[in-house]
Amino acid sequence: MLILVLDTIHGGKTIGAALSARGDSVDLVDVYRGWESTVSARDAQEKTYDLIVAPVHLDPDYPHLQFFRKRGTKIISHHEAVRMLLGNCLPRPMIEITGARGKTTTAHALASLMNGAGILHTSAGTYRYPERELLARTGITPASILDAAAAAIQCHGWLIAEVSLGVTGAGSLAIITSGEDYPFAAGKKKALATKIASARHARKILLGEGIELDDELFEPRDVVRLDEVARVEGSTALFGAGRGARFTSPLLELKAYREPLLLAGTAAVMLGCDPKKLSSFTALPGRMAEERVGDSGNILVIDNANSGTNAVTTIEAARYARARSGNEELTLVIGQAEGDGKVCENFPTDQIRLALDAIRPARIVLVGPESYPQDQHSAGWEPLIAARAATLEEGYFAALAKTQSGSVVLAVKTWR
Numbered sequence: 001m002l003i004l005v006l007d008t009i010h011g012g013k014t015i016g017a018a019l020s021a022r023g024d025s026v027d028l029v030d031v032y033r034g035w036e037s038t039v040s041a042r043d044a045q046e047k048t049y050d051l052i053v054a055p056v057h058l059d060p061d062y063p064h065l066q067f068f069r070k071r072g073t074k075i076i077s078h079h080e081a082v083r084m085l086l087g088n089c090l091p092r093p094m095i096e097i098t099g100a101r102g103k104t105t106t107a108h109a110l111a112s113l114m115n116g117a118g119i120l121h122t123s124a125g126t127y128r129y130p131e132r133e134l135l136a137r138t139g140i141t142p143a144s145i146l147d148a149a150a151a152a153i154q155c156h157g158w159l160i161a162e163v164s165l166g167v168t169g170a171g172s173l174a175i176i177t178s179g180e181d182y183p184f185a186a187g188k189k190k191a192l193a194t195k196i197a198s199a200r201h202a203r204k205i206l207l208g209e210g211i212e213l214d215d216e217l218f219e220p221r222d223v224v225r226l227d228e229v230a231r232v233e234g235s236t237a238l239f240g241a242g243r244g245a246r247f248t249s250p251l252l253e254l255k256a257y258r259e260p261l262l263l264a265g266t267a268a269v270m271l272g273c274d275p276k277k278l279s280s281f282t283a284l285p286g287r288m289a290e291e292r293v294g295d296s297g298n299i300l301v302i303d304n305a306n307s308g309t310n311a312v313t314t315i316e317a318a319r320y321a322r323a324r325s326g327n328e329e330l331t332l333v334i335g336q337a338e339g340d341g342k343v344c345e346n347f348p349t350d351q352i353r354l355a356l357d358a359i360r361p362a363r364i365v366l367v368g369p370e371s372y373p374q375d376q377h378s379a380g381w382e383p384l385i386a387a388r389a390a391t392l393e394e395g396y397f398a399a400l401a402k403t404q405s406g407s408v409v410l411a412v413k414t415w416r
Helices: 008-021 041-046 063-071 078-086 103-111 144-154 191-201 255-270 275-280 311-325 349-359 379-384 392-402
Strands: 002-006 025-029 051-054 075-077 094-098 118-122 125-129 133-136 158-162 173-176 204-207 223-225 230-233 236-239 245-248 289-293 299-303 330-336 363-367 385-389 406-413
Touching: 002 008, 002 063, 008 025, 008 051, 008 078, 008 144, 025 041, 041 063, 051 063, 051 078, 063 075, 075 078, 078 144, 094 103, 094 144, 103 118, 103 158, 103 255, 118 144, 125 144, 144 158, 173 191, 173 255, 204 255, 230 255, 236 255, 236 275, 245 255, 245 275, 255 275, 255 311, 299 311, 311 330, 311 349, 311 406, 330 349, 330 392, 363 379, 363 392, 379 385, 385 392, 392 406
Parallel strands: 002 025, 002 051, 051 075, 094 158, 094 173, 118 158, 173 204, 204 223, 299 406, 330 363, 330 406, 363 385
Antiparallel strands: 118 125, 125 133, 230 236, 236 245, 289 299
């Protein structure tokens, strides 16, 4: 086939190489920069392609998409192309996880319950289990699943893969972690609807709380809803109709962990694993992990700096820090690292201001551009800005230098 692949930055080159390896003729278009295109826009529109492969985040009115849609050329997403490339050569089991939040935590928690060898592929990295050996850091584009699946097949193991903006549907189970929605693709698509539609090919689907499906697209027997099969009583999670499977963990008291742990436990039960080992699961770096620092351990650091950091998670981290430290004094390190291009969504000024108004920290360390987030509404916080920093690391050390007791909360939006 003659195939045109759009967007080399977000996995298009990988998909193109895989298509070429199986014998297809492939042209690439770098839709954002133009540097890596192998065909000009004019030449592409003079060719007769059998298939167009485009990322779901691309503006539907992008000129190539408009042109080939009018011509009647078949157009599929990067997710669908990866499913096509994987074919029947799949790891067993293969679990895909997508959603606005909780993907990484759900993936790590589920991996901790799996038996035998396997591959965990997340935004934090790709790891070989049970050794937990870091293999690569490639991001979570659909194309990144190709290498992760190959590694899982090579070790005759399972695959748990975090995927951005949907799933390929090739696996044994698709998990949608969150019902949170937002516009994307130049504001012309809705993220949740796109993620749900991508799961229609999956054998089984596990839905986070409050997510509704179109019953015409999905067989009810293939869909498991978290709020129907799991619940929390205090610090104990219970699963199944008889609630026989269970585990106890203090992390269940944290909103950031409650649903991911419930999803991981439910997925484990669906896969025939016991969720009880989640009792010993610990917080991940950047996701409410805690550390005592200082000469006498008198300063509690809550690390909640990750790619999903926002006002809600920051407010929760501050509440948790004060409860754990028993001290109201709190230093807040907040913002977005300069030049962090891997983070798709910014930490906007209004969200930072919302967090500051709710938390009312003793002092602030701002991470990001020097003028950020000064405006007419944030002038009242200027006296509390103890330092400015360009990176999370700089902000962390600046906060420790300014803090004598209480807690430090790291709430920097960054890729980790």
